[in-house]
Amino acid sequence: MIKVTIANDPGHMIINKFGLTLQRYYLSNLFMIIYQHFTFDAAHFLPHVPEGHKCRNLHGHTYHLTLYIAGEILEREGWILDFSDLKAIAAPVIGMLDHALLNSIEGLENPTAELLAIWIWRQIKPLLPGLRKIELKETPASGVIYEGE
Ligand SMILES: Nc1nc2c(c(=O)[nH]1)N=C([C@H](O)[C@H](O)COP(=O)(O)OP(=O)(O)OP(=O)(O)O)CN2
Numbered sequence: 001m002i003k004v005t006i007a008n009d010p011g012h013m014i015i016n017k018f019g020l021t022l023q024r025y026y027l028s029n030l031f032m033i034i035y036q037h038f039t040f041d042a043a044h045f046l047p048h049v050p051e052g053h054k055c056r057n058l059h060g061h062t063y064h065l066t067l068y069i070a071g072e073i074l075e076r077e078g079w080i081l082d083f084s085d086l087k088a089i090a091a092p093v094i095g096m097l098d099h100a101l102l103n104s105i106e107g108l109e110n111p112t113a114e115l116l117a118i119w120i121w122r123q124i125k126p127l128l129p130g131l132r133k134i135e136l137k138e139t140p141a142s143g144v145i146y147e148g149e
């Protein structure tokens with residue numbers, strides 16, 4: 001049986017695009033994960049790799065980022081979170097990274113995929129409490145999965 005419950009714990013709060021915290025009804029038996037994929041192009045170099053390592057040189061990647069949001073399906077809307085709201089929440093963060101030199105961003109002086117994933121998590125998690133996992137691909141064949149601290 002599907003039970004309707006009023007969410008009253010912080011994990012089920014939604015911060016909408018206007019920064020308002022909403023308390024919502026949800027279908028308590030229907031837990032799911034939604035995801036949204038983004039790409040951004042950025043330049044970087046890795047200052048701590050050994051002399052002669054190719055990644056010491058300035059170069060660029062088209063990064064592929066996927067955000068996974070866990071939650072229960074809202075009774076009225078029939079979704080966990082509007083994909084449009086998800087995109088709007090992530091857009092300023094993607095905007096900071098797109099066509100940037102990552103090394104020049106505070107906290108990204110050594111922009112490995114691992115440290116970039118942590119940085120992205122710390123930017124987005126406060127805005128999206130349901131954030132469960134991120135995947136960040138630096139090349140078609142390599143990347144990281146981060147599930148938070
Ligand atoms: N664990 C990590 N290893 C490497 C990272 C990283 O962030 N975390 N980063 C790099 C470099 O950024 C490099 O640009 C990517 O390296 P690589 O996979 O070797 O890229 P290529 O596409 O050039 O690979 P080829 O197989 O040589 O074409 C390195 N390592």
Ligand SMILES: [Zn+2]
Binds near residue numbers: 044055059061138
């Ligand atoms: Zn690189």
